[in-house]
Amino acid sequence: MFEFAIQSPLRIRLRVGRWHLRTWRYPVMRLPRGYREPEEIYTVEWLDGEGRSLGQAGGFFSLQAAEACLSELAAGAGSGELFINTIVVHDRLEDWRWDR
Structure with missing residues (x-):
């Protein structure tokens, strides 16, 4: 799964599989199974x-x-x-x- 979203200029996120990268609190996360x-x-x-x-x-x-x-x-x-x-x-x- 690949997803890219711009919620505002300061809130940008990218999701590649279970990896979730974003520009706010906890910028790099590995999402749990079933998310x-x-x-x-x-x-x-x-x-x-x-x-x-x-x-x-x-x-x-x-x-x-x-x-x-x-x-x-x-x-x-x-x-x-x-x-x-x-x-x-x-x-x-x-x-x-x-x-x-």
């Missing part, structure tokens, strides 16, 4: 006036779907502001430990 990359979930949520989440309108696997939901709800948002929250989901606790 799976986390998935990103995008939720559309309401914020109250104080910046607290009032609840979710929906959750999506793609940013495009979340943006479509956000624009659809924006016209009738009522009280509160809508925003997209990105959540990273791991299959196992061990995978989360290696991806921090």
